[in-house]
Amino acid sequence: MVHEPGIEMFYGVLDPNSFLYMRRFNISKAVDQHRSLQESFKEMGVEVLKLKELIINSSRTNPSFRKFLETTALNYIKFEGDGEVEKKAKGFIKDIEDLDDETLFNVILLSPTVLSHEALGTSDYFTRILNEEPLANLYFTRDQSIITDKGLIIGRMSKRARSRETVMIKLGFLALGEKPIKEISEPAFLEGGDYLALDDFVIFGTGDRTSIGGIVQAMEAVDFDEVIVAYNPVLEHYNDYALTMHLDMYINSPKQGVIVGNPDILSNTTVDVYEKKEKGYTRKKKCSLLSYLKSKGLRIISVSLGEQLLYATNFLTLKDGKFISPDVKRNLNGVKEYLARRNYEDLLNKLKLKDEVFPETREVREEGLDFIVVDVSELTGGFGGIHCMTTGIRKN
Template sequence: MLGSVKAEWDRLRTVVVHRPGIEMFFGLLEPHDALYERAFSRYEARREHEQMEYVLQRELGVTVLRLKEALLDAADRSPEFRKKLVDRAYETVTFSGSREDVAAAKETFYRNADALDSQHFFTLLLMHPLIELGSGGVRLDEAGRQPLANLYFMRDQQVVTPRGLIASRMAKPQRRREPGITKLLWEVLDLPILTEIQSPGTFEGGDFIPMKEFALIGLGNRTDRTGVSQFLAADPGFDEVAIVHQPAHPLLPSDRPDPMITMHLDTYFNVVSSSVVIGSEALLEKANVEVCRRTGSGTYECTSPATNLAAYIREKGFTVIDLSTLEQLSYAPNVLCIRDRTILTVEGERIMKTVLENLAEKASADPHRYESLLSQAMTDYRRIRSEGQFFPHKKEFYQHDIEIYPLKIENLTGGYGGPHCMTAALKRR
């Protein structure tokens, strides 16, 4: 059933992606404020995304739905949906000026709507413009208006459970409007929404990993306690839910943590088969876990943290493939499981070099915070290079009969995510 996922290793049938467009240009004007890790080539990032789509469809047999194209096609086929798209765009635009000028501009907006193509209104949703009437100007202040530069990370605006889709509420203001756009797609696909996370709660899809009888939820910088409580109250269909507390990186000083390094659960842990997971042992051992078990009434009773993620996942019968500090920083955990023992992943060698360069710049500017992390990452790089086992070409994958499909996406990962972050899984079977 479209809109139902029980286990991360079940055969992936349908995903939604968003090929980045003009909104990425505005994100690259100030990468840090746009939640990007570093600057990169927008042209190359778009080309890499097209290649990822090709591999998913042509080589792996996954149905790939593109967000923009699906919405525009629906708007061109259905006058009712096009009106909804126009109305949503109208709500997004802000007019500034005298009362008379604003009223006239709003009337003109609707009068001109029939002459404009549907993509015009989709672009308005992305860009969130401020039109300053009387000055002859349209302002796109990135900090104030926040074009949706992170929309191509399609994992986060929702989670898909055995009982249906749960719409997220994003933690960062730069991303807060994204679920409003993706909800239009769920309407087009006729996907019911089990629940929507409400303010003040936050919940993001990168913090959710379904594991058949149980599920993991990351608790921390992007998903908070109120969001988790609302998720559990929806009775998502798992006998057990493990709440994983976001670990601080042990190589960063306690007074200067960097939550972006472990911002989501899928940045330091993921699934490659029904019996094998990957992750940074150093982080898994620091990630405390509280276990919530489903009662007969459909509610969950939770225990205080009494174990860590490394111990918990092994108790469930999974083998852990350990990742080095540099591999974790280079998006190695952010794999997309296509089917049991088959993964789509980053090609690590080029990304590692770029990550090291970026980390060296950070350490130069703030040695107290990043010097130890850089030192370990450099040690990892020398060892990996001498062994000739750049991720994902690791002996452990071959030992466990894991089939790998590497992607060269060193530009796309500059936005702070890999294949798992860029794909919303709608159907697994």
């Protein structure tokens, strides 16, 4: 499932920091890149479902879903000011059945507040529309949910700017007839970028976006022999959690038995290992993520810290040994701009790339991996790669 960016992205580039973006970027090019990414998926035999289309089409064909969409939209529109506010609010409720499905979608997307004030000396009203926290990050559909071996978990976003996204993704899954087996409750947080399921174990990342409490809740909805809780590392002496905000920013798996990551980062990432017992999971040991992976016999495809910062690990595995990767080299200028603006001189120096850059490296060839590379350099301005922009519906 993906969400093709719309008007909400406009708000993100107006104020990148508030909307958790890395930088300003070209929206038209970003949308074109997203459409090209969708076409690449289709060419590789993947069925692509678009969130907005799912919700609108289900609303048109399913009366009960339409009613639920109306009820949900009413939670995200407000009328304020001195211009017959109560009358206008009641009028909107009365007329909601006349509104088209896309309008209801946009109400949830933008969360408008209609502000009306009397114009002095006239009988007119001055009206402003304030869109309260438009969902500028909705195209990162990875983070609002997790598909576990038992079913769908709806997460809880740690940042206010993204909190309403779980409402949207839940609507998308309900449109498919998929009901969550669990929804993370406050005060805990859980985001899908902090989840990596492997063979007989699963890794949860915890840090700025996912709390231990969220992982504990999610552990009730998984059935693996071991659960690994990785404490997402902060790079060197920089107190910038965004660069390793999620697990998928520094580790991924393109094939059973193979991990892609930077060995130094993996070595500096502390994990707690939990073992499944009769009454649930109990803590078994603490170690580094790298040592744990090696103890499981996994092979490591090394990427440099520079490649990691350029979203090398943020690829999407389509099936065992086949993945779609960001064009790492094309991400260079955007990441450079961010690091320079933050005065991260040491990290800037580590962006010097070798002749061979992931995934076009000897190690990838030796593993016999099949991949295609797609340019998402404008889209990464929102602070995420291809893995961030997708969520699976089913896992076989």
